[in-house]
Amino acid sequence: MQNVSVAVIPGDGIGNETVRAGRRVLDAAAELDGGIKFEYTEFEWGCAYYLRHGEMAPKGFLNTLANFDTILLGAVGYPGVPDHVSLWGLLLPIRRGFEQYVNLRPVRILRGVVSPLRGRNPGDVNFVCIRENTEGEYSNMGGRLHAGLPHEVVVQNTVFTRVGTERIIRYAYQLAANAPRKRLCGATKSNGINYTMPYWDEIFNEIGEREFPEVNRWLCHIDALAANFVLKPDEFDVVVASNLFGDILTDLGGAIMGSIGMAASANINPERRYPSMFEPVHGSAPDIAGRGIANPVGQIWSVSLMLEHLGRADLGKAVLDAVEDVLEEGRVRTPDLGGRNTTDEMTDAVIARLAQRL
Ligand code: ATP
Numbered sequence: 001m002q003n004v005s006v007a008v009i010p011g012d013g014i015g016n017e018t019v020r021a022g023r024r025v026l027d028a029a030a031e032l033d034g035g036i037k038f039e040y041t042e043f044e045w046g047c048a049y050y051l052r053h054g055e056m057a058p059k060g061f062l063n064t065l066a067n068f069d070t071i072l073l074g075a076v077g078y079p080g081v082p083d084h085v086s087l088w089g090l091l092l093p094i095r096r097g098f099e100q101y102v103n104l105r106p107v108r109i110l111r112g113v114v115s116p117l118r119g120r121n122p123g124d125v126n127f128v129c130i131r132e133n134t135e136g137e138y139s140n141m142g143g144r145l146h147a148g149l150p151h152e153v154v155v156q157n158t159v160f161t162r163v164g165t166e167r168i169i170r171y172a173y174q175l176a177a178n179a180p181r182k183r184l185c186g187a188t189k190s191n192g193i194n195y196t197m198p199y200w201d202e203i204f205n206e207i208g209e210r211e212f213p214e215v216n217r218w219l220c221h222i223d224a225l226a227a228n229f230v231l232k233p234d235e236f237d238v239v240v241a242s243n244l245f246g247d248i249l250t251d252l253g254g255a256i257m258g259s260i261g262m263a264a265s266a267n268i269n270p271e272r273r274y275p276s277m278f279e280p281v282h283g284s285a286p287d288i289a290g291r292g293i294a295n296p297v298g299q300i301w302s303v304s305l306m307l308e309h310l311g312r313a314d315l316g317k318a319v320l321d322a323v324e325d326v327l328e329e330g331r332v333r334t335p336d337l338g339g340r341n342t343t344d345e346m347t348d349a350v351i352a353r354l355a356q357r358l
């Protein structure tokens with residue numbers, strides 16, 4: 001029996017509703033399989049905690065989390081607490097402290113979903129974005145001089161280290177080497193950004209040439225690449241991008257998939273020195289929080305990624321297949337997908353399908 005300890009951080013808003021859906025699906029998969037078992041510990045950290053205690057989580061929370069095999073996160077951020085407080089107070093310390101330098105986000109039109117891209121059907125679009133998750137443009141370094149004066153100057157530094165750049169690009173190559181068409185696209189902007197991006201390109205080409213000659217690699221400027229996400233999304237197997245570029249591209253990827261409520265993400269520490277963290281791409285959605293109508297698919301897909309990371313790709317695939325069965329059947333849908341069902345009803349439907357598949 002594989003026993004897995006899961007730290008659960010529901011966070012804010014609909015995170016509380018979707019995390020419950022994720023846990024229920026994990027438990028259903030575990031029970032049907034019989035070879036894996038999950039033990040959860042919930043932590044009520046986030047913006048509500050901040051309003052009571054003046055911090056997003058208690059001091060030393062990373063030490064607490066380090067003892068778990070994996071982390072399941074809902075969503076963090078709520079009106080009344082500035083974004084930089086919620087981000088730098090909880091999410092970013094976990095990503096950086098646990099060296100979760102890979103942010104993996106699948107971009108895929110699921111069966112039964114209508115993409116806003118005209119003429120694109122399930123099967124046409126199926127690739128993975130790898131976003132650098134610890135450095136780059138989100139460096140927290142910079143400064144502001146002469147505030148409010150006509151000669152005011154503001155600088156934000158971008159940091160690309162050799163270790164940080166090589167490890168994310170190598171990870172993306174490894175994924176691409178296992179993809180059917182072995183295609184890897186690197187996002188760049190080396191014409192306008194003339195120190196960091198040429199460096200990124202250099203390492204991209206070096207590692208490709210030396211270690212992965214079998215991978216078909218190409219670099220694409222971020223502006224053209226964004227256009228190609230819309231015009232030629234079938235071209236991609238794996239896309240690797242810096243922190244900022246990856247952030248923007250994956251939101252676009254989520255939009256292509258039909259609803260932000262369906263996109264999932266994994267924050268991975270590939271060396272497994274620290275726990276990895278799995279979460280939906282969407283935020284806390286204050287506009288629909290507390291009504292029980294959030295789409296649980298992004299969170300359920302995130303537990304599918306978790307299962308894969310735990311060495312149970314078979315279970316992860318069964319979960320995503322079950323989600324697609326429900327979407328294709330089209331009977332049970334949350335309002336963002338044009339239906340009238342609740343989060344719980346959609347989760348029930350996925351679990352029922354899962355039971356047929358396992
Ligand atoms: P954050 O800053 O945390 O990324 P945000 O305000 O930018 O959050 P979301 O919280 O993701 O973005 O919400 C954007 C819109 O998408 C909202 O209208 C929200 O209701 C909707 N939305 C987000 N997630 C879901 C979901 N799981 N199901 C249905 N609608 C969702």
Ligand code: MG
Binds near residue numbers: 283
């Ligand atoms: Mg946002």
